[in-house]
Amino acid sequence: MATPNYDINYNDARFKSVENDKQTALNNINNTYNNMINQSDKFYQDQIQASKDYADKQSEIQQANTNFAIDKINQQKEYARKDYLKEQTGAYTDWQKQSNMYGANAEQMAASGLANTGYSESSQVSMYNTYQNRISIARDSFNRAVLEYDNAIKEAQLANNSALADIAYKALQTQLEVSLQGFQYKNTLLQTQINEQQETEDRYHQRWQDVLSQINTENSLKEQVRQYEEKMAYQRERDRIADEQWNKQYQLSLASMYSSGGGSSRSSGGSSGGSGSGSSNTITTAYYSGKIPSATSQAASSYGTFSNGYQPKGIVGYGALSSTGKTTKVSGTTLNGTKTTTTQTIWKTSDGTKWVWNGMSMKYEKY
Numbered sequence: 001m002a003t004p005n006y007d008i009n010y011n012d013a014r015f016k017s018v019e020n021d022k023q024t025a026l027n028n029i030n031n032t033y034n035n036m037i038n039q040s041d042k043f044y045q046d047q048i049q050a051s052k053d054y055a056d057k058q059s060e061i062q063q064a065n066t067n068f069a070i071d072k073i074n075q076q077k078e079y080a081r082k083d084y085l086k087e088q089t090g091a092y093t094d095w096q097k098q099s100n101m102y103g104a105n106a107e108q109m110a111a112s113g114l115a116n117t118g119y120s121e122s123s124q125v126s127m128y129n130t131y132q133n134r135i136s137i138a139r140d141s142f143n144r145a146v147l148e149y150d151n152a153i154k155e156a157q158l159a160n161n162s163a164l165a166d167i168a169y170k171a172l173q174t175q176l177e178v179s180l181q182g183f184q185y186k187n188t189l190l191q192t193q194i195n196e197q198q199e200t201e202d203r204y205h206q207r208w209q210d211v212l213s214q215i216n217t218e219n220s221l222k223e224q225v226r227q228y229e230e231k232m233a234y235q236r237e238r239d240r241i242a243d244e245q246w247n248k249q250y251q252l253s254l255a256s257m258y259s260s261g262g263g264s265s266r267s268s269g270g271s272s273g274g275s276g277s278g279s280s281n282t283i284t285t286a287y288y289s290g291k292i293p294s295a296t297s298q299a300a301s302s303y304g305t306f307s308n309g310y311q312p313k314g315i316v317g318y319g320a321l322s323s324t325g326k327t328t329k330v331s332g333t334t335l336n337g338t339k340t341t342t343t344q345t346i347w348k349t350s351d352g353t354k355w356v357w358n359g360m361s362m363k364y365e366k367y
Helices: 013-099 104-111 118-259 294-303
Strands: 282-284 289-291 322-333 339-348 354-358 363-366
Touching: 013 118, 118 339, 322 354
Parallel strands: none
Antiparallel strands: 282 289, 322 339, 339 354, 354 363
């Protein structure tokens, strides 16, 4: 008989169950941590965006303040320009009045006899110079004011640039700190996720190994059962052969006994089949030689015997025998010293008592 194949079936449903459970556990871990990572990304991105929005607002406020300051300076420049134009117009008007040949000043000089004289000419030159000096002084004053206002605007712009740069720097510093915190937290989540994945892999690997061990144990038990059944089948075959040999020897013994006139003898009136009730009945078999026990003779007389002529079909005090359908092995020794094992039927009487025939004592014994 061919040896069964005990190769591991890795498509066994138990292996698949472990794999399915492992995949479900890994999916749960990944879903949980991926959600946490996505939420942390959004949280830190929102903080970074809040820092940018705050910086933009502060820059907007700073720019508005600077623009307002420059607007005020430009207003002052405009006032200075108007003052300059007013002074220029006033100087021209005054000069026109003083230098008018028909004006009050000309009449006063004419009354004094100074008209058309050198003094008159000098006076005209003096008035014109005064006019030019006023314009020059007004222009210088205006130019200095414009320069101061322009410098003030430049300073405001520089201060604004410095303030904007400071706002941008602080905002960038905040954003970098938040980004670093987010990066570190995300790394922590990823490391924890990897650790839990590894623990899950290890746990289900052990379960897989347990299934493998269980299958190997089952195969080992199957092999033990197979070997036991094979051994029992071999033993039954040997017993069958031994029984056949014993029966052959027994038949040969009977044939030899009857042919030599050594068959069973009986007193007058006795039965050659061993069914008589006389106490002088004797018999010789491969296992027994002598008088048949009286209880056996009485039972044979009451219930008859089987085909061997001496084994009764009943037991005195218990009644007739019926087969249980089962057998048992009985070991014994023949009269010539040969040890044998025979298969005997297990009998029962009406009260349920079970019996087995013992050829060496020539009587039934309780089983």
